[in-house]
Amino acid sequence: MTEQLHPGLNLGPQHGKAHEHAETVMFGFWVFLMSDLVIFGVIFATYVTTVNPMGIAGGPGPADIFDLKSVFIQTMLLLTSSLTFGIATLMLRHKKGVRHVVLWLSVTLALGLGFLIFEVRDFSTMFANGAAPSRSGFLSAFFALVPLHGLHVASGAVWLVVMMMQITLFGLVPMVKTRLLRLALFWHFLDVIWIGIFSIVYLGGLA
């Protein structure tokens, strides 16, 4: 019976009680993620209604402020961090020890911070060129959507640091394991949201 529980993003029957406990908390976290998805979806819709001459209101448009090369680098960093977090969960599932888990989590954190550095650099260039949220409806919607995702990545990074501290303090106890799994879901989910952002906002704006 327990072997039929979530395959993949779970602990596996070799983790006993923690594996069964993960069943309900992971589903609960999915409910949270989906409500978060609704928030993002509605802000996406708001953004799409403002990317037109009326919304841009004579201010800078997508072609004036977006830097495709920087967005590509951000995409690569975030996508790779999703893979490294996946490897960290595999190290956890197959009991490869604290060192391996922390190592892959550190790589993930470094990639996440790299993403944020490039994103903040882009935003400051936009501000320097007069593309502030107050300039137009388009820019208000842009700065509501993209930094909201950045804020999620930043809180994910804080969460990563907290989890690495919990691993060193408590070891890989059941509670720490299921928390790590939920952070993994959150992190992969942010990568999925980013697909929407680079496709709709950046590529759609520059096509």
Add this chain to the structure above:
Amino acid sequence: MTDDNAELHHELRQYLIGFALSLALTVVAFGLVAWGGLAFKTALATIGALAIIQIIVQFRYFLHIDLSAQKREDLHLVLFTILLLTIMAAGTIWIMSNLAVRMM
């Protein structure tokens, strides 16, 4: 122990497949825009299709949501949220663009 290692390698390969597919889809989408050449509407439709495929790839390989029986609850939750979103987001975009056309 060797059994577990074999399973680890199998799962690692799944992650790497997901990563490689995502990478390819991303590079094609960015390449389309970087080198241009496509009409605006064709480019938009292609980028949209590539994004949807990549989202499905990431759900399948990273978030482990697929059609196997034991994942039904998660899948239903995801599909129901997508239904809600379609009504709200597509409805908003439809109404607002319709309004914009009528006010021109």
